[in-house]
Amino acid sequence: xxNTYQKAVIIGAGPAGLTAAYELLQxxxxxxxxxxxxxxxxxxxxxxxxxxxxxxxxxxxxxxxSDWVMDWxxxxxxxxxxxxxxxxxxxxxxxxxxxGDKSGPTPDAQDNIMLVRNRRSRIYFRRQFFDxxxxxxxxxLMKMGLINTILTGFSFIKSQVSPVRPEKSLEDFFTNRxxxxxxxxxxxxxxxxxxxxxxxxxxASWGAQRVKGLDVAKLIKHAFNKIFVKSHxxxxxxxxxxxxxxxxxxxxxxxxxxxxxTDKVNEExxxxxxxxxxxxxxxxNNKVEAVVVKDMMTxxxxxxxxxxxxxxxxxxxxxxxxxxxxxxxxxxxxNGLIYRDFITVGLLIDKLxxxxxxxQSGQLIKDNWIYIQEPDVALGRLQLFNNWSPYLVSDPSKxxxxxxxxxxxxxxxxxxxxxxxxxxxxxxxxxxxxxxxxGVLDYTVIHAKKAYPAYFGTYDxxxxxxxxxxxxxxxxxxxxxxxxxxxxxxxxxxxxxxAVENIVSGVITxxxxxxxxxEAEYHEEKTAxxxxxxxxxx
Numbered sequence: 001x002x003n004t005y006q007k008a009v010i011i012g013a014g015p016a017g018l019t020a021a022y023e024l025l026q027x028x029x030x031x032x033x034x035x036x037x038x039x040x041x042x043x044x045x046x047x048x049x050x051x052x053x054x055x056x057x058x059x060x061x062x063x064x065x066s067d068w069v070m071d072w073x074x075x076x077x078x079x080x081x082x083x084x085x086x087x088x089x090x091x092x093x094x095x096x097x098x099x100g101d102k103s104g105p106t107p108d109a110q111d112n113i114m115l116v117r118n119r120r121s122r123i124y125f126r127r128q129f130f131d132x133x134x135x136x137x138x139x140x141l142m143k144m145g146l147i148n149t150i151l152t153g154f155s156f157i158k159s160q161v162s163p164v165r166p167e168k169s170l171e172d173f174f175t176n177r178x179x180x181x182x183x184x185x186x187x188x189x190x191x192x193x194x195x196x197x198x199x200x201x202x203x204a205s206w207g208a209q210r211v212k213g214l215d216v217a218k219l220i221k222h223a224f225n226k227i228f229v230k231s232h233x234x235x236x237x238x239x240x241x242x243x244x245x246x247x248x249x250x251x252x253x254x255x256x257x258x259x260x261x262t263d264k265v266n267e268e269x270x271x272x273x274x275x276x277x278x279x280x281x282x283x284x285n286n287k288v289e290a291v292v293v294k295d296m297m298t299x300x301x302x303x304x305x306x307x308x309x310x311x312x313x314x315x316x317x318x319x320x321x322x323x324x325x326x327x328x329x330x331x332x333x334x335n336g337l338i339y340r341d342f343i344t345v346g347l348l349i350d351k352l353x354x355x356x357x358x359x360q361s362g363q364l365i366k367d368n369w370i371y372i373q374e375p376d377v378a379l380g381r382l383q384l385f386n387n388w389s390p391y392l393v394s395d396p397s398k399x400x401x402x403x404x405x406x407x408x409x410x411x412x413x414x415x416x417x418x419x420x421x422x423x424x425x426x427x428x429x430x431x432x433x434x435x436x437x438x439g440v441l442d443y444t445v446i447h448a449k450k451a452y453p454a455y456f457g458t459y460d461x462x463x464x465x466x467x468x469x470x471x472x473x474x475x476x477x478x479x480x481x482x483x484x485x486x487x488x489x490x491x492x493x494x495x496x497x498x499a500v501e502n503i504v505s506g507v508i509t510x511x512x513x514x515x516x517x518x519e520a521e522y523h524e525e526k527t528a529x530x531x532x533x534x535x536x537x538x
Contacts, residue, residue, distance in 0.1 A: 005029055005030070005031050006028075006029070006030045006031070006307040006308070007030065007031050007032075007033060007305075007306045007307055007308070008020075008024055008030050008031070008032050008033065008306060008307065008308040008309070008310060008503065009033050009035065009291055009304055009306040009308070009309050009310070010032050010033065010034045010035070010309075010310045010311075010312075011035055011278050011291070011309070011310070011311045011312060011313045011318075011482075012034075012035075012036060012037075012043065012311070012312035012313050012479065012481075012482070013034050013035075013036035013041040013042070013043065013258075013262065013272055013274075014041075014042060014043020014044065014045060014258075014312055014479060014480075014492070015042070015043060015045050015258065015479070015489045015492045015493055015496075016043075016312045016478040016479030016480070016482060016492040016493065016495060016496045017034055017036075017043075017310065017312045017478070017479065017496070018034065018041065018042075018258055018261045018262060018265065018272070019072075019261075019492070019493040019496035019497065020032065020310050020478060020496035020497075020499060020500055021034050021265045021270050021272065022261055022264060022265055022270075023496065023497060023500040024270070024500055024503070024504075025265065025268045025269060025270055027500060027501075027504050028500075028503070028504050030307070030308065030503065030504075031269060031270060031271075032265065032270040032271070033270070033271050033273075033304065033306070034265065034270065034271065034272040034273070035273060035276040035277075035278060035291075035293055035304075036272065036273065036274050036275075036276060037275070037276060037277040037278070037296065038274065038275075039274055039275060040255070040274070041255070041258050041259060041262045041272060041274070042254065042255040042258040042259070043258075043312075043479075044057055044058055044448060044451055044480070045057075045058075045060050045254040045255065045258060045489055046254070046255040046258065047252060047253030047254060047255030047256060048255075048346075048444075048446055050346055050444040051394065051442070052394030053346065053348060053385070053392065053393055053394050053400050054252060054253045054385065054391075054392040054393075055253075055344060055346050055385065055392075055402055055444075055446065056253045056254055056255075056383070056385065056388055056392070056402070057344055057446065057448055057451075058342075058404070058448075058451065059368065059369050059381075059383055059388070059402075060249075060253075060254040060489055061117075061119065061247035061248075061249070061368075062114065062247055062248035062249055062250070062254070062257075062489075063247040063248065063490075064488075064490035065490075066490055066494060068494075068497070069490040069493055069494065070248075072493065073114065073248060073257065074114060074248070076257055076260060076261060076264075077112050077113055077114045077250055077256075077257055077260065078105055078112075078113060078114065079113070079114045079116065079248065080105060080106055080107055080113055080114060080115055080116060081105060081106055107251050107391065111251055111252065111256075112251075112256075112260060113250075113251050114248045114249065114250060114251075115248070115249045115250070115251055115389055116246055116247075116248060116249075117246060117247055117248070117249045117368070117387075117388065117389070118245065118246050118366070119245055119246055119247055119368060120366050120367050120368055120387070121367060121368060121369055121370070121371065122367055122370050122371070123186055123190075123370070123371045123373050124370050124371065124372050124373060124374060124382075124432070124434075125185070125186065125373040125374060126143075126374075127374075127432060127433055128143050129354075129370075130143060130186065132371055144185075148181070148185070151181045152179060152181045152182050152185070154181075155179035155180050155181035155182065156178065156179035156181075156182065157179075158179065158180075159175055159176055159177070159178070159179040159180065163175075163176045164176055167204050168203075168204055169199060169200045169201065169202060169203070169204055170191065170199040170200075170202035170203065170204055170206055170207050170455070171183070171188075171198070171199040171200045171202075172204055173204040173206075173207035174187050174188075174191075174199065174207065186373060187199075189373045189374070189375045190371050190372065190373050190380060190381075193372075193378065193380040193406055194340065194380060194406045194452065195340060195406070195452075195454060195456075196340065196406065196407075196408060197456060201456050202454075202455050202456050203455040203456065203459055203460065205455060206455040206486060249388055249389055250389075251389055251391050252389070252391055252392065253388070253389065253392055254489070275295055275296040275297045276293050276294070276295060276296070277293065277294045277296055278291045278292070278293055278313060278321060279292050279293065279294050279301070279321060280292035280321050280322075280323055281309075281318060281321045281322045281323065282303075282323050283322055283323065283324070283472060286471055286472055286473055287472055287473055287474050287475075288306075288309040288472055288474055288475045289305060290303050290304060290305040290306070291303070291304050291306075291309070292304075307474065308474050308476070308503055309474060309475050309476070310475075310476045310478055310496075310499055311475065311476070311477055311478070311482050312477075312478050312479035312480075312481060312482035312492075313481060313482060314337075314339065314450050314453075314481040314482075314484075315334060315337060315453075315465065315469075315477070315481065315482065315483070315484045316334050316335065316337045316339075318469075318477075318482075319331060319334035319335075319465070319469075320334065320335075326468060327468070329464070330464060330465050330468045332458070333458045333461045333462065333464055333465045334458075334465060335458075336457045336458030336461075337453070337454070337457055337458055337459065337462075337484055338453075338454035338456060338457035338459075339408075339449075339450040339451070339452065339453055339454060339481075340406055340407070340408060340451060340452040340454055341406075341407055341408060341409045341414060341447065341448060341449050341450060341451055341452075342380075342404055342405060342406045342407060342448050342451045342452070343404070343405040343407060343413060343414070343421060343445060343446065343447055343448070344402050344403065344404055344405075344445075344446045344448070345402070345403040345405070345421060345422060345425040345443060345444075345445050345446075346400065346401070346402055346403075346443060346444040346445075346446070347400075347401040347402075347403060347422075347425070347426065347429070347435075347440055347442075347443050348398055348399070348400055348401075348440070348441045348442040348443070349398065349399050349401065349435055349439045349440050349441060350398065350399070350439040350441065351364075351399060351439060352364065352365065352399055352434060352435055353433055353434060353435055353436055354433070354434055364384070364386060364387075364399065365384065366387055367384055367387060368383065368384065368387050368388055369381055369382060369383045369384070370382040370384075372432070374432055376431075376432075377428040377431060377432055378405060378413065378428065379403055379404070379405060379425070379428045379429065379432075380404050380405060380406050381403075381404040382401060382402070382403055382404070382429075382434065383401065383402035383403075383404065384399070384400075384401060385400040385401070385402060386399060386400060398441065401429075401435075403425045403428075403429065405421075405425070406452070409449055414447070418444075418445040421445045422443045422445060425443075426440055426443075450481055452486065453480060453481060453484040453485065453486060455486070459484070462484060466514065470509075470510045473508040474508075476499035476502065476503070476510065476513065477510070477513070478492065478495040478496045478498075478499050478513065479492040479495060479496070480492055482495075483495065483513075483514070485517065487516075487517050488517075491516055491517035494516045494517075495513050495516045495517075498512045498513040498516060499513055
């Protein structure tokens, strides 16, 4: 007897794809079939295990303004009972806040658990550490020096009296919020390392999605709140995302959660398969009919028909795989979309040259990551995995680092051999005084393709491409690469939720999916539809 259930093919087993699969199983009788081209689930939120030392690609803080997302995470992995002996207000089940609850699980007793971690990020500039985001504290002003402080003040006043209008580029965005001097001091070099182009050619909407409502006024307000308002609430409502003080984190990194979700999907009747690359997307009559999938291990191909198709694969690749070929004008846009790739170099070392407190204290600095603003090195960001979770490091007496380099597939950095990349990274970190190269014990090199969808190239015409893809009634684009939008993990999950709700409700319009992580949401002026999505009722 033929199967009578409906099926949804989901392309990509990252946070968006796996959330969609899990939610379809909870909310419908539709069977999700997840196809992942790589050998590991989690997408950019996977955890790479190298000799017991785990790497979190890109760094993933588990924090969201959405209660639905926070509950979703902690229903998968329960939160630890307490953190470093502190009493905390934590999520337990459906957002039930419990202060000082010591009855729950502990990381020493079980693996499937969320830790509560303190957040600390800093900028490394002129061989000194500055708070990130910039705190405008006495320490910061002293390190900047009197002349730079005066220039910063006048520059900010000018930006408020005479802002750049219209605000077209990312440079305009930063200048209007921080003043040109502060922008050039603390934002320009790192941002241009990420994108490989001047900030003046990057669309301002990137800032609206990533920096959101942060500006000098909020930095000052946050500084006062830190002094006078003490809270251990993990929710941190009313705090800009860039300013949160703590976050949740899986004991063994973000991939641990997505591997657990994969097991749940397979156990509950769905399927998640690896090494399955979608090579052709067959369309007819404004619908997707089937996908042709290649098994990357055997080389065999198969055609999979389905009722619904949910895609988190890069939009450019999706368009290039379509049969028949889309019209020339939209293909021009698709082919002009640009992505940035990155390389992580994992370094195991004896100790850092820099330390917490007194330079000779030997105490490990407390940063989760450090933004390298130094223009004389290519290194963009440095992660200290010991501080994300002590369980990411096989030997806690050693320091496990992640050096992040932003590049483009095929360029000089990307084409370096692993040994060349290791030596290059070690030399740079030694050059700026973070490590002594003689103390390096081991290394690994990881390449990640299409990590960052770019807000230049043909991005300014993306709405035309979106309109074309939205015309396919059973195709739903979700996630960072699926929507060519720099979504965080939680936003990717919310796009998946919106797509599932549409499918279950028979809604073929996609507007609510595209409204997730818009500038309006950023300013917390949510529309009614966004509120419904966040509550799981769209």
